[in-house]
Amino acid sequence: MNQLINDHLCETRNILVEEFKSLSDTQFNAKPDANSWSIAQVCHHLTLTEESFIRLIAWGLKQEDSKQTERKNIHLIADRTTKVPAPEILEPAKDFFTVQHIIELLDDSRGKFIAFLDTIENPSILAEKSFKHPVLGELPLDQWVELVYIHEQRHIGQIKEIKAFI
Template identity: 50%
Template sequence: MSISVNDHLVKTRNQLFSTINSLTKEELNKKPASDMWSVSQVCHHLFLAERAFTQSIIYGLKQGISRKADPKPIQFAADRSIKADAPDIVLPGEVSLTMEQIIDELDMSREVLLEVLSRIEDKSLLAERSAKHPLFGHLPLDQWVELIYLHEHRHIEQIEEIKLYIR
């Protein structure tokens, strides 16, 4: 039996919260180096990215003409050995957040995503329509959803690395 996309979303988000739940506010906001993000910046980036992904899904669904795209090898998005620069729209900036603020942001972006997905009567549209991704080009909308948990997994590994420096 395969795990559903929703199960992956839940599992990865729970893993993220488990990874950060023991950190103090100071640890959440401590940068390991001037050119690295803090844990709170990584989490804020995840919030911004999930919002952007959700907007891309909405855009793809609203397109009058269906543009079908071939599936892409998005699994490598979770591979931290492959460097990828975040687009400006999802850069976290210099934020200092509490655990409560991080959880609130991530809960809010997930709630909006799930609401959008729940309103899609014909789920096959997610495979039939696409939106342009900055790294993958035109990406089927169902892969945009998968990319959310793959991207989150990538950053959970990053947080684990950050924790080695800040503790």
């Protein structure tokens, strides 16, 4: 895997965990209002998303008709001024999560993601194949990899907003 991508993944994950690791489990599960997610749910959503990206990228790699497509400005995903509803499959559970449990889930999903990327013999193939993103359209698979940390950056902003209410 590209070292710069790996650095971004590590740096963003560290920032994410720093945002919530000192919260009590009650604060972690508090919601600003009935229609919002708690910080715990935001983090659970991130683990679900990361694991879904593994399946999506693996599927994209297997597609013979997958084509190279233009690169997109994926940093638009970090812009919180546009609300983007999560697909149902990526909606977090309504469970009460402990901070420690979410840290373990985040570690597990990241470990699986890195291990998956390490199985790709020729990572340059990621730039040659694409898969449709629900907001950005056809997106090269290597940009899907970058979306993991950009998506986390978006939700770090959300976590900061939630913290202001709890």
